[in-house]
Amino acid sequence: EAFAGLYSLGSDVTDQDLVAIREVVESNGEGRYVLKPQREGGGYNFYGQELAEKLKANVKVADDGTLTLQKELAEFILMERLFPPKQPAVLLRSGKVEGTGDSISELGCFGVLVVSDDGEVMHNEYAGFLLRTKFSNVDEGGVASGFAT
Structure with missing residues (x-):
């Protein structure tokens, strides 16, 4: 799979x-989701048990x-985790x-969209792309936060 489901919490x-x-709540965070802050740069994500605890503390079940x-x-944003194939690598920084x-890579493609009030594009x-590569045993992922290159 190349694309991940994104789920709103707003x-x-x-x-x-x-x-x-x-x-996530019923599985106690096991498996396929990550909770990510809605900002660029990586870091401060919640995985597994920590993810389940964060949701349980902020979700009321009637x-x-x-x-x-x-x-x-x-x-x-709640996102399905991507599990890309591993490849051997020598990672460089500066x-x-x-x-x-073993490393994994994630390709981010960017675009610019401006729409008028009446819906006209x-x-x-x-607007370009960014390929992030990190060691496969690291959960966190941002280039700016130092986890990826």
Whole structure:
């Protein structure tokens, strides 16, 4: 799989988002999700048990099973984890060897979209890409935070 599901935790939460949230809470965070702050740069992500605890502390479950999300969660996005294939690598930073070992890469493609108030697309253009590579045993991922190169 090359694309990951993204699930809102804000005021625009959908039934599909709630299904993913419930799955994390009921599985105690085992498996396929990561909770990420909605900012670029990486770091401060929640995985596994830590993810489940964060959601349990901020999700109220009513007697009828209805979920109510605390406003704090709107700062995050719930995302399916990607498990790309590993490849051997020598990772460099500023021309110096960081280390050698199994690595994984993630390609981020960026675009610019400007839409008028009435829905007319004013500008829609490709804006570049960023390939992040890190050692496969590291959960965190940002280039700016020092986890990826």
